[in-house]
Amino acid sequence: MLISTKGRYALRVLVDMAERQAEGYIPLKEIAERQEISEKYLESIVKELVKNEVVTGVRGKGGGYRLRKTPEQINVGEVLRYMEGSLSPVACLEDGAAPCERSARCRTLEFWHGLDEAIRSYTSGYTLADLVQTGQPGNDYVI
Amino acid sequence: MLISTKGRYALRVLVDMAERQAEGYIPLKEIAERQEISEKYLESIVKELVKNEVVTGVRGKGGGYRLRKTPEQINVGEVLRYMEGSLSPVACLEDGAAPCERSARCRTLEFWHGLDEAIRSYTSGYTLADLVQTGQPGNDYVI
DNA sequence: TATTTTCCTTCTGGTATGATAGGTAATAGA
DNA sequence: TCTATTACCTATCATACCAGAAGGAAAATA
Numbered sequence: 001m002l003i004s005t006k007g008r009y010a011l012r013v014l015v016d017m018a019e020r021q022a023e024g025y026i027p028l029k030e031i032a033e034r035q036e037i038s039e040k041y042l043e044s045i046v047k048e049l050v051k052n053e054v055v056t057g058v059r060g061k062g063g064g065y066r067l068r069k070t071p072e073q074i075n076v077g078e079v080l081r082y083m084e085g086s087l088s089p090v091a092c093l094e095d096g097a098a099p100c101e102r103s104a105r106c107r108t109l110e111f112w113h114g115l116d117e118a119i120r121s122y123t124s125g126y127t128l129a130d131l132v133q134t135g136q137p138g139n140d141y142v143i
Numbered sequence: 144m145l146i147s148t149k150g151r152y153a154l155r156v157l158v159d160m161a162e163r164q165a166e167g168y169i170p171l172k173e174i175a176e177r178q179e180i181s182e183k184y185l186e187s188i189v190k191e192l193v194k195n196e197v198v199t200g201v202r203g204k205g206g207g208y209r210l211r212k213t214p215e216q217i218n219v220g221e222v223l224r225y226m227e228g229s230l231s232p233v234a235c236l237e238d239g240a241a242p243c244e245r246s247a248r249c250r251t252l253e254f255w256h257g258l259d260e261a262i263r264s265y266t267s268g269y270t271l272a273d274l275v276q277t278g279q280p281g282n283d284y285v286i
Numbered sequence: 287t288a289t290t291t292t293c294c295t296t297c298t299g300g301t302a303t304g305a306t307a308g309g310t311a312a313t314a315g316a
Numbered sequence: 317t318c319t320a321t322t323a324c325c326t327a328t329c330a331t332a333c334c335a336g337a338a339g340g341a342a343a344a345t346a
Contacts, residue, residue, distance in 0.1 A: 002145040002232040060344025089145040203313025
């Protein structure tokens with residue numbers, strides 16, 4: 001499993017926010033109800049989105065969360081990487097992974113690199129706007 | 144992490160066997176030493192390969208394991224699916240997963256389907272022969 | 287001041303991962 | 317027939333991650 005509920009829920013939350021951009025700040029409680037996800041669990045997810053400057057939160061009455069950029073500026077691959085830490089298919093390609101001392105003679109490394117690149121180029125071909133509008137990528141990425 | 148050590152080690156074991164096809168049956172102990180992987184752990188991995196008819200084992204002196212098909216006939220994606228159970232990036236696309244009752248209005252489903260397909264088409268574009276020879280895919284798959 | 291909301295820290299039950307341990311069954315060769 | 321070798325089988329274990337739940341503190345509004 002490449003993507004856990006963290007990544008999946010994060011996208012659903014962002015789509016929800018994008019569809020209600022005009023309404024200003026939206027309480028997490030509302031999003032949790034609409035998306036049928038535990039509000040407490042969503043807290044930990046949104047926290048990560050705040051930390052990475054994808055959304056902003058405002059406390060108190062009338063507060064809530066809203067997108068910090070336009071949906072067109074929010075890249076899906078980037079968001080998933082925030083949530084999952086990494087989208088690398090294997091441990092040896094993860095950021096900050098100790099370089100494998102077998103890599104020079106590893107016959108599978110190139111295969112993994114290719115898979116990593118396939119995932120990277122697919123996911124970074126989508127923005128939040130693509131998800132909201134049609135569910136189709138808006139750029140020229142072709143599978 | 145899409146691929147655990149099970150899938151990674153399985154490929155290394157298979158490449159090792161492919162490179163020594165002419166030598167007949169190869170004891171797991173040798174493979175474990177060459178690949179620097181715990182023999183006991185490899186047992187559980189090879190067991191799965193036997194179960195899925197990728198390799199055959201013969202007991203006793205002079206015994207060991209060998210490929211059951213030619214490297215050209217062994218598909219990398221298939222092997223990884225045996226080892227990992229599934230290569231689906233998200234739980235909702237896994238084989239036998241309960242169909243999500245939100246799927247009709249899910250704005251992210253198509254994105255996940257595309258990612259699933261990207262992974263599937265990349266991994267199934269490689270055979271064991273490709274890993275052994277050059278580390279490059281032998282078919283016309285283009286990223 | 288009361289209410290609403292984010293924000294922060296801690297805890298928990300379940301499951302998967304990456305092994306290790308110890309044995310049984312089959313086979314070949316001396 | 318005995319012994320060494322090898323695959324095969326079952327059980328156990330430490331650790332980490334997943335998916336939340338709980339309880340409160342801080343800020344903002346009315």
